[in-house]
Amino acid sequence: MASFLRHSWSFSFLMMGCILTIVGRSAGAYAPIFRPSPWAIAHATFYGDESATATMGGACGYGNLFNNGYGTDTAALSSTLFNDGYACGTCYQIKCAESPWCYRGSPFATITATNICPPNWAEDSNNGGWCNPPRTHFDMSKPAFMKIAEWKAGIVPVMYRRVPCIRSGGLRFSFQGNGYWLLVYVMNVGGGGDIANMWVKGSKTGWISMSHNWGASYQAFATLGGQPLSFKLTSYTTKETVIAYNVAPYNWNVGLTYKTNVNFH
Structure with a gap:
């Protein structure tokens, strides 16, 4: 009986280990990995x-x-x-x-x-x-x-x-423009280091697609003043998408840079 119990517990722990391994692999299976390119x-x-x-x-x-x-x-x-x-x-x-x-x-x-x-x-x-x-x-x-x-x-x-770009801390968003035209420079980008697409969301709006202006800047022609702003971004290289919620408070202003705690891998 004691031998049976020992084998049963061993089997249980083995099964738990397999389940945890499967869950861990499944969770990371879709995480994009950016490896160095050939020289x-x-x-x-x-x-x-x-x-x-x-x-x-x-x-x-x-x-x-x-x-x-x-x-x-x-x-x-x-x-x-x-x-x-x-x-x-x-x-x-x-x-x-x-x-x-x-x-x-x-x-x-x-x-x-x-x-x-x-x-x-x-x-x-x-x-x-x-x-x-x-x-x-x-x-x-x-x-x-x-x-x-x-x-x-x-x-x-x-x-x-x-x-891959190794960055300390999260993404940074530098605001320019005005209450009807938001121009945002995205900095401190990890992983691929680049941005392919970007969206902005106010507390009174859905996700608004931003167009690429030049360099590392994206723009939205929308009335966003007086709303806290969130951003969604996709990496050009890895296609990974991250969302930075409530990046800027409702009283955000141009000329300021807002930091987050999220970044690409």
Whole structure:
């Protein structure tokens, strides 16, 4: 009898373990996982000086990169990579390759895309027009460039790959516009780092689709003043959707940035 009870309890715990395992796998089965891409070939230059003050602002609209969590490890992308601004916030590992200016051991820099490197059609693509399509090019901040090569090189061949963005804290929403036109810059995006679609919801409205303005900004032409606002976002890379409820209070205002505790994986 004692032996039977021991076997029964063992069987019960085994079944419970299997059930918990199945539930855990089922719950995570649909969670998108963004893995690093294969390494590819490009070139890199730098702009600005060691302070990286020249990299502040930029086409993505992140403003002060120090205050908004991006620091100095950033780069402007050639239009081939920039993808009309949908690449804003994406993260890359970059390492110098096949140049005497590369640091020994091929260390890499992990950068965030915060700007566009526009074409320079007055120069040849191989001699000054580094960001002319269809070239894949990174114009890095000088501190980021100096992590992979001697700055005197000016330009170096690199290997690069997309990697998940690791962010501390939740999404941030910077408000611009007015009570009838809401323009929102989305910052501190984890996971793929990018946004494909965005919706806003007031306490008196349903979900309103927002259109892509430029860079990391989305807009809604709607009367939303005097309502607490929530946002729904879908990642361009992973297709994951997150909802940030009650991001801004009913008395929200333009010129302010509102933080949340939700983010992409």
